[in-house]
Amino acid sequence: MVFNSIEFLIFLPIVVALFYLLPQKLRWVMLLAASCVFYMWFVPKYILILLVTIIIDFSAGILMENYADRPKLKKTFLIISIVSTLAVLMVFEYLNFLTENLSLLLAQMGIEKRWVTHIILPIGLSFHTFQSMSYVIEVYRGHQKAERHFGYYSLYVMFFPQLVTGPIERPGNLLRQLHEKKELHYENISKGMRLIIYGFFIKMVVADNLGAYVDKVYSAPSSYNSWSVMLAMAFYSFQIYCDFFGYSTIALGSAKLMGFDISDNFRTPYLAKSIAEFWHRWHISLSTWFRDYVYIPLGGSRVKFGRWAFNIMVVFVLSGIWHGAAWTFLFWGFAHGLLHIIEKALRNRFPEKEPKSKWIGYGLDALRIAKTFVLVTLFWVMFRASDFANMKDMFVSAVTNFGGGDSLGVKPEMWLYLGLFILSDLLLFNSRFDQWCDNKPILLRWFIYGLLIFMTVVCSSVNSFPFIYFQF
């Protein structure tokens, strides 16, 4: 089930109502059933894959705790759990890519043997496998007690608001809350509704309307003039942000309605002054996952520069591959990693000096923000392009087609939607819409609600744009 569907608008109030009407001991049953319905709305049989990973990691958690005094055995259980979870991910997300590339390689060597697989990727697999892995690692490290209730553990992996595109939760946050008794509070309902309204606005009005322009240009870059191609690149930066941020915000809101606080995934990422800061603000749950489970175990930053650079490259290449089995994603991760290293090297070589006045400081910050946005936007081309040829077409058209080609013909209202979003994003710097509304007068708040609802209904795109991160 997708959030921006009539089914979800019926499903969510029913689930929330049942949640508060049922006694605490039955709530997990209802939430788990609701999560199954939510997931099975896509392709029912894929729930079996989820069940396999749940059983493996649930058992691994208990076994690790039971054999806590036998470190080697404990480690074996951890490895079995991670390998099997990754194997599932490997088969469903990467096998097509591997077989295709292997066949190409064999063809290069003159061996014409094609055995390319065509396995369909279950929705959200990368998200819930990572969430599942974080549990077993936390149990292994002793930061988390093993969950001995299969229902609660299943719900931790399958909790519907964040099941298919995160945020990737940690057991210390979500699993704990699932056991807590939640009371009906006006505050939670109000905040949840605010987040949902705002999430729908940025997804349906901003992201989907931008998507129409982006798709046009990416499908035939050479037929557009350079300005339009550059504009489409910038539009994609906002499309993917609004799409993913919108989904995460609806997820936050949906969970909040039932009193659950799930992690923020974004914090005004396009106001980042460096690539490093960008990754502190973008898809935070994934960045912190890689930080805690890959980067720090590799040594983090408390190592020599060369080793640190290696650690960074590992993290970013893995992050690229996590997004999908394609060379363009790998390249995208690599580019981010490389830039991150270059930025650090430059900072080491030319340390930042205190600006002479605060205005010069603002100006420098603005330049850094602009530089980061431009670089991130250029990297998004690798992410969005269907393949290397498409990526090349985009870059070539962006710099060689000033004289000819079609214009994108952006409708004036598109600028209004984008402008409103940018304004809201600036206002929400280091804050969240529900929190921002808290201290505003009731009339202003309700005017904003009305405006957002009206725009979501009347200005949303009527074309179908699935959530971009569904494919991961």
Next chain:
Amino acid sequence: MKKFLIRILMAAALLFVLNWIYTKWFFKKDVAEHSDILELVWQVEADSCRIVYLGESSNVTCGAQETDKRKISAYLAEYFPNVKTGDMTKEASHAQTYYYLLKNIPKKSTVETVVVTMNLRSFDARWIYSNLETPLRKQLVLMEDYPPFVNRLLLALKAYPIRSEEELDSLTRRHWREDPLVFPFDFEWDNVYQWDSATAWQGRHNYEGEYDPKWTELVCHYIKSYGFQIRDDNPRLKDFDDIVALSRKRGWNLVFNLMAENVDKANGLVGKELMYLMKQNHDYLLDRYGHLDGVTVVDNLNLVRDVDFIDQDWTTEHYYEDGRRIIAGNVAKALKAYYPEEYRNVDWKRDAGHYYFGDAVQTLDKNQPYGPTLTLPADSLRTDWERVNVAFMMRQADTLHNAKLAVESLVAHDNVLVSYIDVKPQIQKIGEWDFATFDLSVDPIMRNALQVKIFVYNPSDDAVQLKDMDVSFRPAYLKPGVKGEPQQR
């Protein structure tokens, strides 16, 4: 709890205001952009129409070279000059679309009679799962029974079936595989999938004996278009039932206009099995809707000859002027019952090469064996006429008669060559009217004859009844195996 209630009331008030703003300033623009079909209803209302014709592309499609390009509904209006007649036409429409259009006609409307196109092919899986269905369903969202603001929300949430090309194709193929074809006679294939595959595998060969891919494709296409049997769970039936219920509720005269299909080609290309299915589906619809109070079914299925179909290499209900006029005339005849005073006869002349002998019933037996006879003197066959279609309606009491179609060529003053074709393989019903169609070549004997006669002949004791005899000559472009590029008529 009080706070909750206050907020719920405030939210309701907010939604009420938003709906009002949307309806007043934004709805019309949205209709123009996303649901222009609703404007058809507004137009009919603005024109204060009393008769409304609901149709798809059959109503508006005409030959590129035609001088009179009027719609079927426009020809229909000629019969009732004093009754305001309008139309709601949208390509690829079907019963569900018509239902939505009809239910959006305001209660205080001037509409008295609705003529609803009933297209046989629209009951077929290929139309039900057509890739035009998603855009069509999208158009209907703003016409739902909810407040406009809610309808716009449904549109924003894509609350209509969205199926990919692959899904649609898979659903269609599933029906072809799983829907059994049941015949009262032996037939070697169990379903359309087998029938189509076998036909494609065997192929069709042209007059030179060469495999003809175009002809084969056309034959397969006819099999896939008409090779189905309407069953009670066909989704179109529910939509037509809804139209009947709505018409009764609103007090409208309801006319279902069963469109003409190219039975000549179906018979010529595929044969009796396909004709059986077409006739069976036709009978099913007539049986289901023809006996309901307040409902008239106008049966045009076999009225339009091959020569009057624009698309010769595809199955459509697109007719040249003659075809459109035939349909309009037939509908007008039905509407005469509702508007006897306003009805006015319209005369129009058919093209050369077309001979229709009227709907008077004639009994043929050994006392009077000859049916209506087309007599053509020497040199009256145009050089570009290479085929001749003979179609008629026949009623038989049993199958003991010996009725034949006869083509008689007087090649010299004392030398008559006659060829007979048995009509029994095509007349399958007993005691009911059934239709037959024959596709013959205009051979050199006919072309060089002093006189040619075409007639139905029954010299036996067992009588048959005959009506609606129709003979049409046609040029070579309609020959099977040749891509039909309509020529200027």
